[in-house]
Amino acid sequence: MKQENIPVIKPRQPYMAVRTDHFKKIGFKTFGISQFYEFFLGNDLENCLQAVPDGSVDLLFEISEREIHTYIGGTVLKAKQWPMEAGSRYFGVRFFPGQCILPEDLSIKELINADIEIDGNYLGNRLTDRIQEGHTLEDWARIFLTYYGEKALKKQEDKGWNRLEEYVRNRIYESGGSVDMSTLEKETGYSACYIRRSFERVHGVSPKTFEKFIRFQNTLHHVNYKKEKTYEEIALECGYYDQAHMIREFKLFSGFTPEDYRKFIAGTPVQMLE
Incomplete structure (x- = not known):
């Protein structure tokens, strides 16, 4: 690993x-x-x-x-x-x-x-x-x-006791929040139940929920910086099924659609949003 x-x-x-x-x-x-x-x-x-x-x-x-x-x-x-x-x-x-x-x-x-x-x-x-x-x-x-x-x-x-959590967290980062549990099982040799329990002990949420947060955070970065990209392009780059999927989660997590979010932050230096 x-x-x-x-x-x-x-x-x-x-x-x-x-x-x-x-x-x-x-x-x-x-x-x-x-x-x-x-x-x-x-x-x-x-x-x-x-x-x-x-x-x-x-x-x-x-x-x-x-x-x-x-x-x-x-x-x-x-x-x-x-x-x-x-x-x-x-x-x-x-x-x-x-x-x-x-x-x-x-x-x-x-x-x-x-x-x-x-x-x-x-x-x-x-x-x-x-x-x-x-x-x-x-x-x-x-x-x-x-x-x-x-x-x-x-x-x-003292962190050696939880190398599994560290591995799973890094794989989620590496994949941008798109690694599935079956892949983690194959790569680590542990069951989905054990992986989930080890991860929740450190983060308080499941790997699946954490993946959604990482996809959203990655999308925030794209929406902040990549104004030349269409929302469809951003959605695909950030691991969503399509633009509608991205907009639905973005609104749930940010309180705005991507377009309204850009209007709300207008005038704020991008580096301060990061």
């Missing part, structure tokens, strides 16, 4: 750049982290954000003058509104699927389609105090890494 140079599809939440003030991000590819980001939710904005399925986990620190609240959320199952506190700054960490170190009292299944307030110091004493002392996204990212880095290295050393 050797795999090399697998293309990883990064988790995208495009509405953060559209529906918040002063959105900024730092891409990252170490310790299972996809990006650090910050935004401000002004009192004149809607006090909610729309999330889309991405298969990942986000850790979000709500920073006010007096206190910090910390939330952790897993992937949504379709387009969903998350309530936010207007007038606060937010610092977030988005992880690649299956990579976040969770609080010991939470399982990934509890985080699916949920946003849970947690003890922000679960990664180490005074983490939230240190974040409160920071002033910029770069400060917060550096502080977070001093707490998270050692634990992430330990997790990487």
Whole structure:
């Protein structure tokens, strides 16, 4: 089951750049982290954000003058509104699927389609105090890494128990979300039931559901960047049966048809949507 140079599809939440003030991000590819980001939710904005399925986990620190609240959320199952506190700054960490170190009292299944307030110091004493002392996204990212880095290295050393999940996840990435279960059974030598159970233990959703998320995320990228392509061409490139199939899932997962989505994001730099 050797795999090399697998293309990883990064988790995208495009509405953060559209529906918040002063959105900024730092891409990252170490310790299972996809990006650090910050935004401000002004009192004149809607006090909610729309999330889309991405298969990942986000850790979000709500920073006010007096206190910090910390939330952790897993992937949504379709387009969903998350309530936010207007007038606060937010610092977030988005992880690649299956990579976040969770609080010991939470399982990934509890985080699916949920946003849970947690003890922000679960990664180490005074983490939230240190974040409160920071002033910029770069400060917060550096502080977070001093707490998270050692634990992430330990997790990487211990991951041998679940090579099967890693293989299945990488095959889904490699295929763009189009590898079938019978192929995975043949390639791994494990039964569909065992593959599904091993995958759900890490991701909280089945391989089939995760494949839909990856196809959608890949489609988001194409819709963002490849304006010269027809929707029929995008649908076929991203593994859908046809254009109607793609549009149906895109609307379920994003809340818009591809055409309406492009109108909604018009004027937002494409790199901020990624």
